[in-house]
Amino acid sequence: xxxxxxxxxxxxxxxxxxxxxxxxxxxxxxxxxxxxxxxxxxxxxxxxxxxxxxxxxxxxxxxxxxxxxxxxxxxxxxxxxxxxxxxxxxxxxxxxxxxxxxxxxxxxxxxxxxxxxxxxxxxxxxxxxxxxxxxxxxxxxxxxxxxxxxxxxxxxxxxxxxxxxxxxxxxxxxxxxxxxxxxxxxxxxxxxxxxxxxxxxxxxxxxxxxxxxxxxxxxxxxxxxxxxxxxxxxxxxxxxxxxxxxxxxxxxxxxxxxxxxxxxxxxxxxxxxxxxxxxxxxxxxxxxxxxxxxxxxxxxxxxxxxxxxxxxxxxxxxxxxxxxxxxxxxxxxxxxxxxxxxxxxxxxxxxxxxxxxxxxxxxxxxxxxxxxxxxxxxxxxxxxxxxxxxxxxxxxxxxxxxxxxxxxxxxxxxxxxxxxxxxxxxxxxxxxxxxxxxxxxxxxxxxxxxxxxxxxxxxxxxxxxxxxxxxxxxxxxxxxxxxxxxxxxxxxxxxxxxxxxxxxxxxxxxxxxxxxxxxxxxxxxxxxxxxxxxxxxxxxxxxxxxxxxx
Numbered sequence: 208x209x210x211x212x213x214x215x216x217x218x219x220x221x222x223x224x225x226x227x228x229x230x231x232x233x234x235x236x237x238x239x240x241x242x243x244x245x246x247x248x249x250x251x252x253x254x255x256x257x258x259x260x261x262x263x264x265x266x267x268x269x270x271x272x273x274x275x276x277x278x279x280x281x282x283x284x285x286x287x288x289x290x291x292x293x294x295x296x297x298x299x300x301x302x303x304x305x306x307x308x309x310x311x312x313x314x315x316x317x318x319x320x321x322x323x324x325x326x327x328x329x330x331x332x333x334x335x336x337x338x339x340x341x342x343x344x345x346x347x348x349x350x351x352x353x354x355x356x357x358x359x360x361x362x363x364x365x366x367x368x369x370x371x372x373x374x375x376x377x378x379x380x381x382x383x384x385x386x387x388x389x390x391x392x393x394x395x396x397x398x399x400x401x402x403x404x405x406x407x408x409x410x411x412x413x414x415x416x417x418x419x420x421x422x423x424x425x426x427x428x429x430x431x432x433x434x435x436x437x438x439x440x441x442x443x444x445x446x447x448x449x450x451x452x453x454x455x456x457x458x459x460x461x462x463x464x465x466x467x468x469x470x471x472x473x474x475x476x477x478x479x480x481x482x483x484x485x486x487x488x489x490x491x492x493x494x495x496x497x498x499x500x501x502x503x504x505x506x507x508x509x510x511x512x513x514x515x516x517x518x519x520x521x522x523x524x525x526x527x528x529x530x531x532x533x534x535x536x537x538x539x540x541x542x543x544x545x546x547x548x549x550x551x552x553x554x555x556x557x558x559x560x561x562x563x564x565x566x567x568x569x570x571x572x573x574x575x576x577x578x579x580x581x582x583x584x585x586x587x588x589x590x591x592x593x594x595x596x597x598x599x600x601x602x603x604x605x606x607x608x609x610x611x612x613x614x615x616x617x618x619x620x621x622x623x624x625x626x627x628x629x630x631x632x633x634x635x636x637x638x639x640x641x642x643x644x645x646x647x648x649x650x651x652x653x654x655x656x657x658x659x660x661x662x663x664x665x666x667x668x669x670x671x672x673x674x675x676x677x678x679x680x681x682x683x684x685x686x687x688x689x690x691x692x693x694x695x696x697x698x699x700x701x702x703x704x705x706x707x708x709x710x711x712x713x714x715x716x717x718x719x720x721x722x723x724x725x726x727x728x729x730x731x732x733x734x735x736x737x738x739x740x741x742x743x744x745x746x747x748x749x750x751x752x753x754x755x756x757x
Contacts, residue, residue: 209655212228213226213246213272215246215273218249219264219270226720229703232683234690234700235689236706237708245707250334254332257321258309260306263305266715267306268306272303275298275300276300279656281330286314289314291319292315298327329655331657333650333655343630343641346613350609352645353574353578354570356574357573357574359574363567364608366563374552374555377549402530415512454478571600575600578649586641588671588674589675590640590667591620591640592621593621595618598616599616647678647682658682661690661691673696676694680700695732699755704728705720706723728753730749
């Protein structure tokens with residue numbers, strides 16, 4: 208079981224509604240105009256369909272819909288990656304729409320987007336509408352259905368097509384812009400060679416400036432160091448001597464005044480630091496000297512940096528990065544100018560596409576007759592005895608992102624007729640039955656555990672209607688099936704039966720839904736058989752129909 212609960216509040220003509228769903232086959236019936244499709248519309252809204260202010264019940268501030276599902280295990284990683292709670296095994300989708308048409312959405316209580324709801328919806332529900340046959344006239348829908356039936360992975364073909372298209376585009380651009388490419392390449396080669404002669408290091412500029420500053424002020428630095436050293440070491444007036452005398456004076460009296468002892472320690476520490484400073488100054492004076500030759504070299508190097516930065520109108524510190532970007536662009540231009548290499552890439556990409564397309568084509572050729580046979584067999588029980596369904600593959604004049612062939616559905620409504628494209632079959636009833644045959648045949652494709660049929664049995668009746676009901680009941684043995692129907696033969700086959708009714712209250716019409724069983728269900732089947740006036744005959748017929756499916 209997948210869909211567990213549906214809740215509605217102030218949705219269209221529903222004031223408040225909460226439905227617990229069962230497994231198996233459930234039907235939804237009711238009078239015309241009672242709002243049988245409201246639940247389907249609400250589910251589609253909860254699963255990300257476009258929001259519209261018209262769904263808000265008259266007089267209400269906002270509409271709210273919710274759908275609770277058993278959480279399929281294959282969706283748990285998706286929820287966790289998207290940051291939604293996925294611990295309790297349930298999936299709760301909720302959406303509100305206000306009178307301005309603004310909507311908000313939640314997944315397991317956390318804010319979500321309509322796009323996220325749609326991504327989940329594709330994995331949870333498969334809805335077959337009463338106009339499902341229209342999709343059978345769209346090439347992409349037909350092709351996707353065959354690929355799903357075949358279990359084909361179309362991604363390698365799409366990816367190979369993208370690579371091939373990109374390679375072709377690069378070749379065409381290179382061919383059309385060859386003159387411009389050559390001009391830009393020559394300019395960049397000259398610029399790269401010029402800056403490479405300088406060979407600017409990534410951190411060289413600030414280091415050059417620092418070195419130059421020190422050498423340019425070397426004499427002043429030496430004078431300052433010598434003055435400091437003399438101040439420390441002078442025997443008569445130096446700091447070292449003064450500290451030594453102070454330490455000696457206090458130490459001599461420390462036995463009389465205990466407070467002198469910590470002061471002596473402080474002075475001794477200061478003396479040690481002064482001695483260290485004097486030693487460091489001595490080293491600096493011995494190792495530092497005026498170096499006019501190095502200063503001239505630095506002047507020349509700085510001048511080269513400044514000259515190039517002015518020429519290329521960039522700050523000096525940007526020259527290393529500029530050289531790197533030029534080299535990258537030059538490599539791109541070299542590749543773009545390599546027409547033989549680009550041609551080889553196109554040929555390689557085309558070969559990869561052809562290989563992937565051949566695999567997909569083989570899969571389609573294998574699956575097409577099997578799908579045709581399965582749908583043809585389903586048509587026989589839907590009042591189209593002798594009818595035939597065919598899946599036609601035709602080579603495309605040019606390859607496409609989806610492969611190298613088109614897929615078309617052809618149908619012959621009765622024995623002896625020539626199959627024609629589905630869109631050219633005249634009978635609306637036939638179209639509905641063909642769509643139903645396809646839906647039944649392909650219903651187990653994809654991950655959705657809940658199948659919804661919204662009046663897909665339109666245009667059928669009698670024994671065909673009973674066949675439709677039996678097919679849906681059969682589907683309900685391994686999937687959850689919900690069908691909106693007006694056919695008593697279909698309703699009688701259901702495991703669970705809901706009835707939609709209208710009620711006037713305070714001058715407004717409300718729609719309500721309730722489960723029926725026993726005599727209530729007999730009455731509803733009888734109403735569907737013979738209208739509002741129930742006779743003994745219709746009631747007996749209804750009981751007989753229900754007895755046949757117990």
